[in-house]
Amino acid sequence: MKSRKHEFGRHYLVEFTGCDPEPLARVEVLRPLFLQAARDSGATILGSHFHQFEPQGVSAMIFIAESHFSIHTWPQDGYAAFDVLTCGTMFPERAIDFLKQGLLARKAEVSVMSRGFDE
Amino acid sequence: MKSRKHEFGRHYLVEFTGCDPEPLARVEVLRPLFLQAARDSGATILGSHFHQFEPQGVSAMIFIAESHFSIHTWPQDGYAAFDVLTCGTMFPERAIDFLKQGLLARKAEVSVMSRGFDE
Numbered sequence: 001m002k003s004r005k006h007e008f009g010r011h012y013l014v015e016f017t018g019c020d021p022e023p024l025a026r027v028e029v030l031r032p033l034f035l036q037a038a039r040d041s042g043a044t045i046l047g048s049h050f051h052q053f054e055p056q057g058v059s060a061m062i063f064i065a066e067s068h069f070s071i072h073t074w075p076q077d078g079y080a081a082f083d084v085l086t087c088g089t090m091f092p093e094r095a096i097d098f099l100k101q102g103l104l105a106r107k108a109e110v111s112v113m114s115r116g117f118d119e
Numbered sequence: 120m121k122s123r124k125h126e127f128g129r130h131y132l133v134e135f136t137g138c139d140p141e142p143l144a145r146v147e148v149l150r151p152l153f154l155q156a157a158r159d160s161g162a163t164i165l166g167s168h169f170h171q172f173e174p175q176g177v178s179a180m181i182f183i184a185e186s187h188f189s190i191h192t193w194p195q196d197g198y199a200a201f202d203v204l205t206c207g208t209m210f211p212e213r214a215i216d217f218l219k220q221g222l223l224a225r226k227a228e229v230s231v232m233s234r235g236f237d238e
Contacts, residue, residue: 017236117136
């Protein structure tokens, strides 16, 4: 990743694959994992929002002082799209490691994008 | 952008630069613009969350059936980091065009990432 000249933050896009479908299916299972991942990263949580899709699947966002976390899940495919935008001092890698374990993901593919501008 | 073999969505990361600081500074000015951008894209809005930073700056997220919108602003730099993750039928370009005009941005630099996996 090439840093931008005026970098305001870093955006981590993570593909979790080969996951256990259970934590991806229901809000009540995913919520404590997702909130703990945010806490583990050292983020300051300002609020959160969880949405249950029927018959299964979850969308969730956590509002943090350093920007945001989001996750969107496809339990039938063992897949979750996770992102962290961080514009402050925190450790997104800790959240990624925690979720990889919590979701029993076979793989976490991480792309990091520099957010900001060059001129 | 190369599409993934199993593509679940597309993630648009947008750098708005050279913006008018006013709509970036306060929630009450940004909120109607941001919600209208989501409506213009054809998204189904499920909820939203806005946070006012002091003395200025806003973080906001819109929860949609197709995934999410987020924006984080730096009024003093005329910069906003915007993203749309879309996993359904909608038109993110319309939201980007609407916000570019609403924020009086000089430039909107758009990166599109395919979300999903290849194996």
